[in-house]
Amino acid sequence: MNAPLPQVRLAADLQAEDHTPVVIVGAGACGLxxxxxxxxxxxxCVVLERDAFAAGSTALSSGFIPAPCTQAQQAQGITDSVDLFASDIQAKAHGQAAPHLLQAYAQHIGPAMDxxxxxxxxxxxxxxxxxxPGHSAHRMHAVPEKTGAGLMSRLQxxxxxxxxxxxxxxxxxxxxADDAQRxxxxxxxxxxxxTERIRCDAVILACNGFGGATAMVKEMLPEMAEATYAGHVGNDGSAIAWGQQLGARLADLGAYQGHGSWAVPQGALISWALMMEGGVQINAQGQRFHDETQGYSEAAVHVLAQPGGVAWNVFDDALLAFAQDFPDFVAAQGAGAVQHAGDAVALAQLIGCPSDVLQASxxxxxxxxxxxxxxxFKRALQAPFHAIKVTGALFHTQGGLDIDAQARVLRQDGTPLPNVLAAGGAARGVSGQEVWGYLSGNGLLSAIAGGHIAAHTAQQLLKDTP
Incomplete structure (x- = not known):
C-alpha cells in the first residue's frame, strides 16, 4: 500500500463523525x-493495522519474552526477582539503560504476562x-508453538x-493535533x-521503529547500512516523524537488535541457543573470531566484519538434537540450511578454508x-559436524520517542505531550545506546510491558480529561 508521508495536521480542520476513546497504531504484540x-x-479502542493481518515484527521473532516472578515461573519452581532481572538488563547495557523505564518494565512485565x-x-x-546470554535465571516465556507467529496467532x-x-x-x-499538541x-x-478519519481522546503509538527506513538506518546506524534487514517493512520511522513534528524528544537512536545467525540464502533465523549450548562460529578462513556467548545482537557486527560478511555455525550431533526442539530451526533445516560433514577435513571443504587452520580452531x-x-566451554565438539552459513542482520531498532515511566511521549523540555503514548519499538527501549546493550528478549519485553503500561495510562488520561 503506497501512502503519503506521516503528517501532523491542524485539528481545527478535522472532519470526522466516528469517535473512539483510544486509537492504537499497530497490531503487533505491543498494540494487541x-x-x-x-x-x-x-x-x-480501535486498533489500526497497515497489513492484511496482525503480525508485525513479533511474527518474525522467536516469540520469547523474558519476565520475572510470573505464575509460569512459580509453577516450574524457578526462583527469580524483579531486582535481579533489572540488574541483568542494566549489566548488558553497561549502565546505559534508562533507569525509569528499566524499573517500569521489570515491574510490569510479570503482571502483564499473568x-x-x-x-x-x-x-x-x-x-x-x-x-x-546475560540472563541469571530461566525467565524466557513462550507459547507452545515456540514461535513469534504462534504468539501473534494467540494474541489475535x-x-x-x-x-x-x-x-x-x-x-x-x-x-x-491542536496548538497544545493534543x-x-x-x-x-x-x-x-x-483516507478515512476517526476522532479519539488518546493515541498509543505501537508501530515499531525505523529499521525499514533505509535513509534513517544509514544516518543513525551506519555499521548496519549494508546489512540484511530481517525485520518488518512497516518499521518505517512513522512514530519518529510524527514525534518530531509534535516537538517530541528522541533517545537511544544508536541502539538496535542485530542477529549474527541469519541463514543464507534461506533467509531464516537460527536460534542462538545453539551457540549458548556449545556451538561455534567459524569464518571463511577457518577461525573463530569472538566469544559467541556475549550475545546475538553484537554478533551481527562481528559476523559482518568477517571476509564476505559471512560465517558458519558449527555444531555436532548432540547440539543438532537439541536444536530440533525449536520449530524455527526445523523449518530452516527443511529448507536446506543445515549441511553435514563427517570430519574436520570434510567440514573445511564445505566452508572452503584451510583444513589445518580449522582443525586447530x-x-x-x-x-x-x-x-x-x-x-x-563445557565440552568439546565431536564429529560428525553440521554447519549453517549465516550473515549478520538488522532486526529492529531500540531507539525512538523518549517516554516517561507511564509511556507518555516527552517534549524537548521533558514535559509530556497531552495524550500521546508510545510503547514497544516506537519508543526508546532499555538497551542503552549501542548494539551490545541488547539483552535477549528486550524487544518483546518493551512491547508487552510497554503496551500494558500505556493502556493503564490511557485509562487515567481519559478520567482526568473533561
Missing part, C-alpha cells in the same frame, strides 16, 4: 497487549533447558474473543487509496576457558 488491557479496564494468561488463555511455558485470537476492533489494511498517515483524531489510508574447543576469546 494494550488493546486487551484496555478491554479489561472497560475502555473502548493477565494475558489468566484473562485471555495464553499458555505460557518457561524455557528451562538453557540460559540466553484473544483480541477476537474480547471483541477488540482491529481494522487491517488501515495505514495511519495523519495525526490531527491529538484529536487520526487519518488512515485504505486499500482503495481513500576445533581443537581449541575444550572444557574450560578459551584463551583467544575468553569463552568458557
Amino acid at each position: 497487549t494494550a488493546a486487551l488491557a484496555l478491554y479489561r479496564l472497560g475502555v473502548d 493477565a494475558l494468561a489468566n484473562h485471555h488463555g495464553l499458555p505460557w511455558q518457561v524455557l528451562d533447558n538453557f540460559l540466553y 485470537a484473544a483480541a477476537d474473543a474480547a471483541g477488540v476492533v482491529v481494522l487491517t489494511q488501515a495505514q495511519v498517515t495523519e495525526l490531527w 491529538i484529536h483524531g487520526v487519518g488512515f489510508v485504505r486499500p482503495d487509496g481513500q 576445533l581443537n581449541a574447543v575444550q572444557p574450560g576457558t578459551d584463551q583467544s576469546t575468553g569463552r568458557h
Whole structure:
C-alpha cells in the first residue's frame, strides 16, 4: 500500500463523525497487549493495522519474552526477582539503560504476562533447558508453538474473543493535533487509496521503529547500512516523524537488535541457543573470531566484519538434537540450511578454508576457558559436524520517542505531550545506546510491558480529561 508521508495536521480542520476513546497504531504484540488491557479496564479502542493481518515484527521473532516472578515461573519452581532481572538488563547495557523505564518494565512485565494468561488463555511455558546470554535465571516465556507467529496467532485470537476492533489494511498517515499538541483524531489510508478519519481522546503509538527506513538506518546506524534487514517493512520511522513534528524528544537512536545467525540464502533465523549450548562460529578462513556467548545482537557486527560478511555455525550431533526442539530451526533445516560433514577435513571443504587452520580452531574447543576469546566451554565438539552459513542482520531498532515511566511521549523540555503514548519499538527501549546493550528478549519485553503500561495510562488520561 503506497501512502503519503506521516503528517501532523491542524485539528481545527478535522472532519470526522466516528469517535473512539483510544486509537492504537499497530497490531503487533505491543498494540494487541494494550488493546486487551484496555478491554479489561472497560475502555473502548480501535486498533489500526497497515497489513492484511496482525503480525508485525513479533511474527518474525522467536516469540520469547523474558519476565520475572510470573505464575509460569512459580509453577516450574524457578526462583527469580524483579531486582535481579533489572540488574541483568542494566549489566548488558553497561549502565546505559534508562533507569525509569528499566524499573517500569521489570515491574510490569510479570503482571502483564499473568493477565494475558489468566484473562485471555495464553499458555505460557518457561524455557528451562538453557540460559540466553546475560540472563541469571530461566525467565524466557513462550507459547507452545515456540514461535513469534504462534504468539501473534494467540494474541489475535484473544483480541477476537474480547471483541477488540482491529481494522487491517488501515495505514495511519495523519495525526490531527491542536496548538497544545493534543491529538484529536487520526487519518488512515485504505486499500482503495481513500483516507478515512476517526476522532479519539488518546493515541498509543505501537508501530515499531525505523529499521525499514533505509535513509534513517544509514544516518543513525551506519555499521548496519549494508546489512540484511530481517525485520518488518512497516518499521518505517512513522512514530519518529510524527514525534518530531509534535516537538517530541528522541533517545537511544544508536541502539538496535542485530542477529549474527541469519541463514543464507534461506533467509531464516537460527536460534542462538545453539551457540549458548556449545556451538561455534567459524569464518571463511577457518577461525573463530569472538566469544559467541556475549550475545546475538553484537554478533551481527562481528559476523559482518568477517571476509564476505559471512560465517558458519558449527555444531555436532548432540547440539543438532537439541536444536530440533525449536520449530524455527526445523523449518530452516527443511529448507536446506543445515549441511553435514563427517570430519574436520570434510567440514573445511564445505566452508572452503584451510583444513589445518580449522582443525586447530576445533581443537581449541575444550572444557574450560578459551584463551583467544575468553569463552568458557563445557565440552568439546565431536564429529560428525553440521554447519549453517549465516550473515549478520538488522532486526529492529531500540531507539525512538523518549517516554516517561507511564509511556507518555516527552517534549524537548521533558514535559509530556497531552495524550500521546508510545510503547514497544516506537519508543526508546532499555538497551542503552549501542548494539551490545541488547539483552535477549528486550524487544518483546518493551512491547508487552510497554503496551500494558500505556493502556493503564490511557485509562487515567481519559478520567482526568473533561
